[in-house]
Amino acid sequence: MKLGEGVEAAIHCAATLASVEGNSTMPGAALAESFGLSPSYLLKHLNMLTAARILESVPGPAGGYRLARAAERITLLDIVLAIEGREPAFRCGEIRRNGPVKIDASAYVKPCGINAAMLRAERAYRAALAEVKLSEIVAEYAAEGDPRSRAASCAFVERHQRRQKSGSTDQT
Amino acid sequence: MKLGEGVEAAIHCAATLASVEGNSTMPGAALAESFGLSPSYLLKHLNMLTAARILESVPGPAGGYRLARAAERITLLDIVLAIEGREPAFRCGEIRRNGPVKIDASAYVKPCGINAAMLRAERAYRAALAEVKLSEIVAEYAAEGDPRSRAASCAFVERHQRRQKSGSTDQT
DNA sequence: TTATCGTGGATAATTTTTATCTGCAATATG
DNA sequence: CATATTGCAGATAAAAATTATCCACGATAA
Numbered sequence: 001m002k003l004g005e006g007v008e009a010a011i012h013c014a015a016t017l018a019s020v021e022g023n024s025t026m027p028g029a030a031l032a033e034s035f036g037l038s039p040s041y042l043l044k045h046l047n048m049l050t051a052a053r054i055l056e057s058v059p060g061p062a063g064g065y066r067l068a069r070a071a072e073r074i075t076l077l078d079i080v081l082a083i084e085g086r087e088p089a090f091r092c093g094e095i096r097r098n099g100p101v102k103i104d105a106s107a108y109v110k111p112c113g114i115n116a117a118m119l120r121a122e123r124a125y126r127a128a129l130a131e132v133k134l135s136e137i138v139a140e141y142a143a144e145g146d147p148r149s150r151a152a153s154c155a156f157v158e159r160h161q162r163r164q165k166s167g168s169t170d171q172t
Numbered sequence: 173m174k175l176g177e178g179v180e181a182a183i184h185c186a187a188t189l190a191s192v193e194g195n196s197t198m199p200g201a202a203l204a205e206s207f208g209l210s211p212s213y214l215l216k217h218l219n220m221l222t223a224a225r226i227l228e229s230v231p232g233p234a235g236g237y238r239l240a241r242a243a244e245r246i247t248l249l250d251i252v253l254a255i256e257g258r259e260p261a262f263r264c265g266e267i268r269r270n271g272p273v274k275i276d277a278s279a280y281v282k283p284c285g286i287n288a289a290m291l292r293a294e295r296a297y298r299a300a301l302a303e304v305k306l307s308e309i310v311a312e313y314a315a316e317g318d319p320r321s322r323a324a325s326c327a328f329v330e331r332h333q334r335r336q337k338s339g340s341t342d343q344t
Numbered sequence: 345t346t347a348t349c350g351t352g353g354a355t356a357a358t359t360t361t362t363a364t365c366t367g368c369a370a371t372a373t374g
Numbered sequence: 375c376a377t378a379t380t381g382c383a384g385a386t387a388a389a390a391a392t393t394a395t396c397c398a399c400g401a402t403a404a
Contacts (some may be wrong), residue, residue: 036270061348089173098208107318121300128293146279164399232371233379
């Protein structure tokens with residue numbers, strides 16, 4: 001069981017974007033630089049966040065990304081599912097059926113108990129992630145993060161955020 | 173997030189081995205045939221289960237695998253960890269540090285909140301798996317599985333299990 | 345008009361997973 | 375004791391997923 005690197009990047013980017021003011025945006029290149037990631041690859045992940053309506057993108061100079069809704073309404077689960085996909089980690093291949101003795105398919109209509117147990121565990125995992133709001137992550141960092149690191153983050157945001165002439169102010 | 177195919181195979185094999193009598197064993201080749209899996213690859217997984225002390229192996233003709241302890245004392249978590257490894261799915265790469273602005277390492281002594289939240293979710297996942305005993309999986313199948321499928325499984329076990337002359341009867 | 349930015353597709357490099365094969369040690373059986 | 379059967383370890387290879395790069399395109403602020 002393994003989560004792709006993209007998840008960590010996506011969460012950090014979302015957390016950073018939670019700190020930009022109003023409807024300002026931040027370019028993907030700046031986010032990539034901020035974390036020392038390859039820009040072209042990070043854009044793929046940012047695209048997935050956009051497709052999942054977690055981020056909004058604005059083209060053009062002064063364009064970039066911003067949160068599509070308030071950080072209180074974004075959970076870690078939203079982000080993880082957007083990057084890793086919604087399929088469960090355990091996929092029942094129904095290997096019971098692959099034996100030498102062929103049995104009618106009607107014998108396998110009930111879902112196998114193993115599958116059920118694995119999916120239950122995964123629901124617990126997702127439930128735990130769904131309880132963590134992006135705003136909490138940011139708040140915790142603001143409260144307990146090292147001052148030097150925090151100052152650097154703030155400066156970075158200040159330097160790269162771009163105010164919008166007119167944008168959707170739908171911080172619903 | 174993805175679990176390897178080996179997990180499903182391993183659980184099914186363990187469940188099958190839970191049905192062999194006493195200290196009898198069943199060869200890996202038979203287990204592979206029973207699920208239509210490649211024998212040489214399945215052996216890798218069975219080896220991991222053996223290394224994790226979930227299975228015991230007996231060499232020689234009449235040899236094979238058996239549970240290393242009672243099915244009541246084996247959980248799905250035991251098996252998943254044996255196959256997938258004990259490392260958490262989320263690994264914090266500390267990408268905060270990789271930005272253009274270098275900050276002293278002492279600024280990052282506190283574990284990042286994102287990491288903490290992800291690990292908490294994974295603990296919930298593992299806790300859920302730890303609650304499911306192999307014996308429950310087997311019992312549920314015996315109680316609710318399709319009779320035809322069950323009969324085939326029983327016949328298969330009966331045909332391939334091999335009684336041991338003398339073996340550890342440590343079904344602790 | 346120009347420079348900046350996101351988008352999408354094609355492509356490639358890298359790593360992980362899955363799979364196979366071979367020689368070796370252990371051990372019931374006769 | 376010889377033989378056949380089994381598990382084990384290591385090398386190797388095939389396949390798939392992940393990670394990464396590049397380029398042509400449309401949008402837009404200045």
